[in-house]
Amino acid sequence: MATRCPAADKLVRKLRDRHPLSVAEEVALNTLLAAKAGPISGRTVLLDRGMQPSGIHVLLDGWACRYTMLVDGRRRIVAFYLPGDVCDFDVFLLAGMDQTIAAITPARVAVVDAPMLAGLAIDHPPLTQALWWESLTAAAIQRAWTLNVGQRSAKQRIAHLLCELYLRMDRVGLVQDGSCALPLTQFHLGDACALTSIHTNRALQELRRDGLLSLEARRLTIHDWPALVDLAAFDPAYLQLSKEPGTSGDRAALD
Amino acid sequence: MATRCPAADKLVRKLRDRHPLSVAEEVALNTLLAAKAGPISGRTVLLDRGMQPSGIHVLLDGWACRYTMLVDGRRRIVAFYLPGDVCDFDVFLLAGMDQTIAAITPARVAVVDAPMLAGLAIDHPPLTQALWWESLTAAAIQRAWTLNVGQRSAKQRIAHLLCELYLRMDRVGLVQDGSCALPLTQFHLGDACALTSIHTNRALQELRRDGLLSLEARRLTIHDWPALVDLAAFDPAYLQLSKEPGTSGDRAALD
DNA sequence: CGTCCCCTTGAATGAAGTCAATACGCGTGG
């Protein structure tokens, strides 16, 4: 088993980035992920109010989001899930809530039996630590969203969200040459930043005009990271990364 | 040891509400809480960027909040902490972030050694479960805030926040006769809802004029809960409560 | 080749912010 990083390993990669795991632990977790993994098409609903939860969903590839539909038909996205993300640590809590988790793109999803994961974690304290940390990071991201949505201009909100997504993609090795996939429509971005898609559009145009980034054909390219970070008042501390963006993209090629 | 519910027990009370704990576990947790507990005055900073964290803070009594100061001097509150709440599961993460946790009122705070708590949890899987659940609930609250700040009118935002705080107070037995302490200024409410205190004031006036609630002398009284819930589009599912508000207030008096 | 989804643009409306001023309660100290 090489140190390469195939799709199934993105979660493990993230976890061991902060907490060393034994080989046995990594293998056990990967085995659990592989046990019940399969492809789904875009827009597939993974979990919805009243749905009988079949387990915890881990994204191996592709994007998903968590949203609530309001009475007036508007959609509010409260989280994006990227490759390697655990979508619903809170399956059982979520089942009673008015929220939906759905794929945005075609994706590969592992469905993990919750008690089995809990058992594995109990047998391996480092794994408990790592998963605990992962969920605390998710909570920190959530707080950053609360802040972002509440207190910035449209331009800043979009910029902040893009900074975050860019670094999260980098964290799982999906940034190359200053760009990464970003399979979101302006509706998605707007629904996540509490803006209309129209205003999102105008904000994006400004960001492009300023030469900070380009976003086309579902691909985000950062042209001026420092300026973007400055504009967005983006403090990456909450993502718990150890390294600068763009320095890790090719690690898989070193083997 | 009776079944009464003194201040130090509020966390335990909340935990066992969802997850049965053995007497030994409750005692162990309470002992840990009592080991290093003390009174603090209002506005005391518990944790701040760069501060060497001394442990995890648990509020035994009093209110606290977590906020970020923006460059332009505005304050954004991202969380309120009520009696029985754990303020910073993420101490170590938080220490690197630009956030502050500070008391709002005079309070009693237990400082729990993080490794010791982790050790206790590892020895008692039910405790791990319960604490895990508690932190997932905190994350759900955070998502609700993201939603609240992003998508509702000023009046609805305030109403939603007050609904949440009211139920959370009820959960730890601090609601009596349809009212509870609410030691927040209109600045606090505004900073939490992403509104100016001026606009908060106008929204509050409307809520009072509609006969839904009164809020004076640091005390919140709900006059028309169904109407308030309806206005706020408040879905209590995310708080993970089993009972209706107002039915538990006097449990401590039954001994 | 038409339809659907997504992006773009313009003009009018509206909710919340800003600025400014006043009022009130409360603790401190003259």
Add this chain to the structure above:
DNA sequence: CCACGCGTATTGACTTCATTCAAGGGGACG
């Protein structure tokens, strides 16, 4: 005791940013 300062609540007039409404353009795909 009263004067003062401070934090909090309230009110009014004006401004600004984002929404809403309306319409048009472009690309993918059946």
